[in-house]
Amino acid sequence: MNNYAVFLxxxxxxxxxxxxxxxxxxxxEYPFSNVKTxxxxxxxVLQSDLGTKDVKSRxxxxxxxxFGYDAWVVVLTASRVAELVAACPYPSDDKSTHSYITLASDTAMLDELFExxxxxxxxxxxxxxPEASAWLAPAGGTLDSPFSRLSAKTRYKSSTTTRNLRTMIKVRDAAASL
Structure with missing residues (x-):
């Protein structure tokens, strides 16, 4: 049984x-157990005997x-979420900046976005x-930051999603405790 984090x-x-x-x-109703939102x-976060790609498709x-929702998700193992959080060099709690991690199910799209x-x-x-990059935005100005506007473009919608580092830490902890 594998522990996964799923980001919608x-x-x-x-x-x-x-x-x-x-x-x-x-x-x-699907091949998932210990589901927590x-x-x-x-x-x-959830557990499944399926591999990462099959968890994503199911x-x-x-x-x-x-729900009739044309959904796109990024699925990572719990251990990979922990590795990404540990690799992020930015602060999780800073008064002047907010740290974000953009996750991708398509490496080429993340390459393009990063460039x-x-x-x-x-x-x-x-x-x-290959599936993540971290970036900083000024506190109070995330949505207006040029990179935030860039990453919100329709082109990246089906393959990327962004979470602040504090959220990633909470997801890491929840996935580890399954």
């Missing part, structure tokens, strides 16, 4: 509203069939691995 893109924003209790109930913002299938961020200039970012 675009849930409970833009008219896509799914109650976490309903999501948990629906997921238990976190923070009502599209973070789920999870997305559940969202489409149960576009470099071309913007003024974006402090670092690649954490």
């Amino acid at each position: 893109r675009g849930i409970n924003v833009g008219g896509i509203n799914i109650k976490m209790a309903d999501l948990k109930t629906a997921l238990l 976190l923070l009502a913002s599209g973070n789920v 999870f997305e299938e559940c969202l489409r069939e149960t 576009a961020g470099e071309a913007l200039g003024g974006v402090e970012q670092i690649r954490l691995g």
Whole structure:
């Protein structure tokens, strides 16, 4: 049995509203156990005998069939989430900046996004691995930051999602405790 973290893109924003209790109930009809939702913002930890790719496809299938939601998720093992959190050089709690990790199910899209961020200039970012990069935004200005606007483009919607480092730490801890 493997421990996984699943990160949903675009849930409970833009008219896509799914109650976490309903999501948990629906997921238990699939080959998942110990399902826990976190923070009502599209973070789920669970256990499964399936591999990462199969967890992704079955999870997305559940969202489409149960909620009519054209879903995109990024699935990582609990150990990989812990490695990414440990690799992030930015502070988890700082008054002047917020630390983010962008996760991707498509390495080529993350490569493109990272390179576009470099071309913007003024974006402090670092690649954490093939499926993740970390970046900083000024406190109070995340949504207005050039990189945030870039990463929100439709082109990246189906393959990337971003979480602040504090959320990633909570997900790491929840996944480890399954």
